[in-house]
Amino acid sequence: MTARTLACAFRIGSRRTLAHLAAMLWVVGIFLALTLSYGRMLHALPDETLARIGYTRDQLVWYLVLTETAIMGMGFQFRETQEDIQSGRINIALLRPMPFWMLKLAEWTGQQCVFLCLLLPFSLATGFAMAGVPPLSRALAFLPPACLIALQTMLAINLMIGAASLWIGESRPVAWLYQKFNFLLGGLLWPLAFYPVWLQHVAAATPFPAIVAGIGGFGLGKTTGGAAFDFGVQLVWLTVVLTLAALIGEAVRRKISR
Amino acid sequence: MSMIEVADLERTFTRTKRDPAVTGWRRHFAAKVKETHRAVADLSFTIEAGEKVAFIGPNGAGKSTTLKMLCGILHPTSGRAVVHGFVPWVETRQLAYKLGIVFGQRSQLWQQVPVADSFDLLARIYRLEDGAYRDQRDRLVAMFDIAGLLRQTPRTLSLGQRMRCDIVASLLHRPSILFLDEPTIGLDVTAKALLRDHLNALASRDNTTIILTSHDTGDIESICDRVILIDHGQKVIDGTLAQLKRDYLGRKTIRLATAEPSPGFTMPGVEIVEQGPHTLLLSADAKITPLDKIIAACLAQFQVTDLSVEDLPLEEVIKTIYANRRAA
Numbered sequence: 001m002t003a004r005t006l007a008c009a010f011r012i013g014s015r016r017t018l019a020h021l022a023a024m025l026w027v028v029g030i031f032l033a034l035t036l037s038y039g040r041m042l043h044a045l046p047d048e049t050l051a052r053i054g055y056t057r058d059q060l061v062w063y064l065v066l067t068e069t070a071i072m073g074m075g076f077q078f079r080e081t082q083e084d085i086q087s088g089r090i091n092i093a094l095l096r097p098m099p100f101w102m103l104k105l106a107e108w109t110g111q112q113c114v115f116l117c118l119l120l121p122f123s124l125a126t127g128f129a130m131a132g133v134p135p136l137s138r139a140l141a142f143l144p145p146a147c148l149i150a151l152q153t154m155l156a157i158n159l160m161i162g163a164a165s166l167w168i169g170e171s172r173p174v175a176w177l178y179q180k181f182n183f184l185l186g187g188l189l190w191p192l193a194f195y196p197v198w199l200q201h202v203a204a205a206t207p208f209p210a211i212v213a214g215i216g217g218f219g220l221g222k223t224t225g226g227a228a229f230d231f232g233v234q235l236v237w238l239t240v241v242l243t244l245a246a247l248i249g250e251a252v253r254r255k256i257s258r
Numbered sequence: 259m260s261m262i263e264v265a266d267l268e269r270t271f272t273r274t275k276r277d278p279a280v281t282g283w284r285r286h287f288a289a290k291v292k293e294t295h296r297a298v299a300d301l302s303f304t305i306e307a308g309e310k311v312a313f314i315g316p317n318g319a320g321k322s323t324t325l326k327m328l329c330g331i332l333h334p335t336s337g338r339a340v341v342h343g344f345v346p347w348v349e350t351r352q353l354a355y356k357l358g359i360v361f362g363q364r365s366q367l368w369q370q371v372p373v374a375d376s377f378d379l380l381a382r383i384y385r386l387e388d389g390a391y392r393d394q395r396d397r398l399v400a401m402f403d404i405a406g407l408l409r410q411t412p413r414t415l416s417l418g419q420r421m422r423c424d425i426v427a428s429l430l431h432r433p434s435i436l437f438l439d440e441p442t443i444g445l446d447v448t449a450k451a452l453l454r455d456h457l458n459a460l461a462s463r464d465n466t467t468i469i470l471t472s473h474d475t476g477d478i479e480s481i482c483d484r485v486i487l488i489d490h491g492q493k494v495i496d497g498t499l500a501q502l503k504r505d506y507l508g509r510k511t512i513r514l515a516t517a518e519p520s521p522g523f524t525m526p527g528v529e530i531v532e533q534g535p536h537t538l539l540l541s542a543d544a545k546i547t548p549l550d551k552i553i554a555a556c557l558a559q560f561q562v563t564d565l566s567v568e569d570l571p572l573e574e575v576i577k578t579i580y581a582n583r584r585a586a
Contacts, residue, residue, distance in 0.1 A: 005382035
């Protein structure tokens with residue numbers, strides 16, 4: 001029954017995206033502008049830099065396209081939870097016989113899956129136009145489930161950021177930090193191999209590479225073994241983040257009721 | 259068995275605030291002082307199945323706090339409450355299947371999708387069997403006349419239409435108790451009347467217990483048969499509407515149409531409220547002079563073409579109670 005409920009919430013989420021198709025196309029436009037301009041910048045990288053890190057320009061362009069797709073396709077839903085808390089609508093959600101955080105995650109997953117499906121053709125077309133055929137291997141079989149896991153991790157973090165408004169009044173500072181960490185520790189534009197070793201270690205201790213670099217790595221020609229390892233890491237982070245989301249969901253209930 | 263039993267319920271809130279004596283930029287560094295506010299105190303009452311109870315009081319009286327405790331959103335500081343056999347703040351999930359809740363100012367529908375989709379999701383959340391859900395939905399859709407609204411999103415509906423959809427959403431799982439918090443707020447006269455009729459039809463058909471909080475005395479008079487009035491978190495009055503009017507006012511309004519062009523009238527306990535050509539509006543205190551004597555005197559004094567005796571509006575009753583309490 002819970003699976004059917006979550007499937008229904010997923011469907012509602014997907015209809016929400018379809019209801020705002022025009023706005024979604026704007027996001028696609030921004031994605032195109034960003035990837036095309038950053039892609040041009042990557043083409044200007046000196047050969048010696050490329051030789052040092054061991055990637056070609058085309059691989060870096062595919063990395064960029066995939067990480068941007070992950071970031072833009074997975075959205076920033078924390079505002080919705082913050083609004084629910086600030087408007088008191090959270091009370092209604094808390095009175096339902098199902099944890100609100102589960103329903104929210106299912107709904108957002110539906111929303112973002114549809115958007116990812118919309119974004120993907122544009123993303124692939126951009127990659128082809130700028131860097132030709134991507135590095136093909138069996139590892140690509142891990143890409144769809146890896147995207148789904150990254151999406152779930154990102155949405156659960158968004159839920160927690162939104163819930164933070166209950167304690168600190170406003171989630172935006174936390175969301176801002178999250179964006180910066182995604183950019184820096186996730187390896188949004190540049191693979192983590194560009195980073196000093198100590199920063200790579202710091203990044204590895206956070207969930208951000210699992211969300212961003214884990215997807216972008218397919219553009220760099222991941223091996224099947226590497227993809228399987230990364231997928232395992234993603235699963236570990238998803239478990240951690242979902243457990244935290246459940247604990248924070250319970251903390252929200254306690255904070256409101258006491 | 260009573261549907262709701264409340265005994266010695268109390269809720270205090272603790273707030274911290276900066277010392278108000280310190281002003282300017284120093285205010286941010288001033289020590290914080292704890293302040294305790296008692297929102298509900300020693301509240302006790304019992305509500306039987308099928309009763310329609312208005313829970314009223316001025317702003318800040320503790321109505322919403324009490325309702326939140328009865329739903330399970332808030333824990334009380336002390337006291338006991340049992341709703342449909344469950345302790346609300348302990349067995350919130352189990353109780354959720356028995357409660358329908360409508361907040362007039364907050365919709366429970368998903369705003370960007372058609373109303374029907376919200377109903378489908380709620381049916382899943384409340385684990386309704388497909389057949390039972392469809393029957394109940396169709397019955398409520400017909401009862402609240404919302405068939406034409408199901409394919410629309412809530413944000414495209416008028417406030418009255420949205421409220422009817424919200425009430426249907428809260429009734430899909432056949433709750434035994436319906437909490438209505440300002441359900442007619444912002445509605446026009448026609449929409450209010452329509453909603454009240456629907457709620458009355460529902461209560462008489464399904465024997466649903468209704469707990470209503472509203473500042474609109476029209477809602478209370480049209481829907482409820484019992485009133486619990488609280489002020490400063492304490493119960494002030496608990497009785498039927500008729501009792502309330504009798505005990506706290508005992509006045510009646512007598513409207514007369516006469517053949518005489520400017521009728522005048524004097525009698526102990528009777529005041530002229532309005533005097534017009536061929537009309538007279540009297541306010542009579544039945545405790546001073548019995549009503550039959552006043553009417554007999556009117557009939558003797560005038561050539562009466564029309565006569566009606568009305569209770570004073572509930573609003574006047576409540577105003578009087580608040581005024582008496584303030585004076586006390």
